[in-house]
Amino acid sequence: MLVELLHLVVTPVSLAHRRRGYLRESVLLMSRGRRCRHAWAPHLAAARAAILEACDGLPQRRVAVVLGSGLLQDVPLAELAARFERVDLVDAVHLWPARFRARAHPNVRLITADLVLQPDRPEPLAALCGGETVDFVVSANLLSQLPILPLDRPGFVPPDLGSRIVRAHLDGLAGLRARVCLVTDVEQIEEDRAGQVIARLDLLHGVRLGRADQRWTWDLAPFGEATRHRRLIHRVEAFRDWRGP
Template identity: 35%
Template sequence: MIVEWIRHRLTPAPRALRDMGYLRELIAIDARRRRHRRAWAPHLRAAQSMILDCAAHLDRWDQVVVVGAAQTADVPLDLLALLFRRVVLVDLMFLPAVRIAAMRMAPVALEPCDVTGVVEAVRTLPRGAPLPAPRPAIPDMAHADLVISCNVLSQLPLLPCRWLERRHGLDPVALEPFRRRLIADHLRVLSAAPCPVCLITDTERQVVVAGQPVEAVDLLHGIDPDVEGDAWWWAIAPRPEEAWTHDVRHRVIAGWLRGFSTPDDDASVADLGPERRPVDGRSHGGG
């Protein structure tokens, strides 16, 4: 915790992103990856392998755009820089190690960007005002030969909604349509790309006790991406990261984005909140 505090103090970041917790979360995720290097390794290898497999199927390697590249632990950056003339990394901010790597690799360009278009609007929202409309965008997508959304989709609503809960007193259940909108709009932008799209995202969180899942949460809030590729389990929080009594794992899907679906009657399910349900011990994913 002391090391994380020092990194938080020393890492350059806009004040607005510090206030909303983006820098804290970025450093915390990186610290967790370091603590559980062995447990995370299969997930990181699988993500990198899927990116390279998608890149290998292209017939043109001029430009690739990677969304969710603040850390690049799950991105084979050095190989992409050899394969593509230009590699565009997109995220709200980047760890210093990524900035240094970008300076050392001529093809790599950093594009700080809020792909939801709501972060600043949420931060400055007057109390009692309507929620801002998302304005999703991905820079440099129009000229890309491949777009990769890497382990970012489920994260898009987290900090904006946490801010609205804490600063505006909004009920988490009432924010469920807003969460779905942020996730669905990112998928809409990806689906409109003029090139193939590789989507890597976690879709479900499971609490595991004695090797058996006892609770599951839908991380995409009813949005269902159609992905042609692979799936695996990510040991994101082995004991005792969250508790001595259980492990936490996430189901990850990865591959070509073919489309997505939303709940048939979004209005009727918008107030249900994240789906929590008991589960049996049967796996329903790859890995």
């Protein structure tokens, strides 16, 4: 609790992002990640391996951009920094643990940006990853997170907002000239101790991705984390060369 409070106070973040809840969400995710580190380990290892496989065989390795870099738990940062001339880490919030890890690599830059397409602003992916020298882009467990805070805001929320946000990110990725690795959770499954499925939640708001190169499950909230007798499992999919569904 004290550590969470400290992060809320000392993390450099714009007032707008703080107000919209991005900092709070990041700190909560960090805390859950610490509590569930053993349960999360296979998922994080699978994501890191998928990302490294995806950049194998690239003819050029100039700039790599990681979207949703967060705490760099599922991002093989040292390996990317060794393989590419420059690595750009993009997120709405960079907590201090990620800042310290990035500082260990002189060719790694932190970029703070909102990756949800806004009507009055340029397309964020084209601006951040559309450059001639960008050879590799990773969307790192970001896609399902993009609609969460916009859907949570007060006032009228259009019923199709979630699917529009998901589609805009996928279209933005598909329009890039770089090779794109997409790693995302697609479905949440709530199970009881008998293994009975209690509920399923489509994390991509009805948008279908097509055939993934790899699939695995992420034990997001083991028994006792969210509730005592229920656990939350996320189905995760990885695409090594995303070109659209």
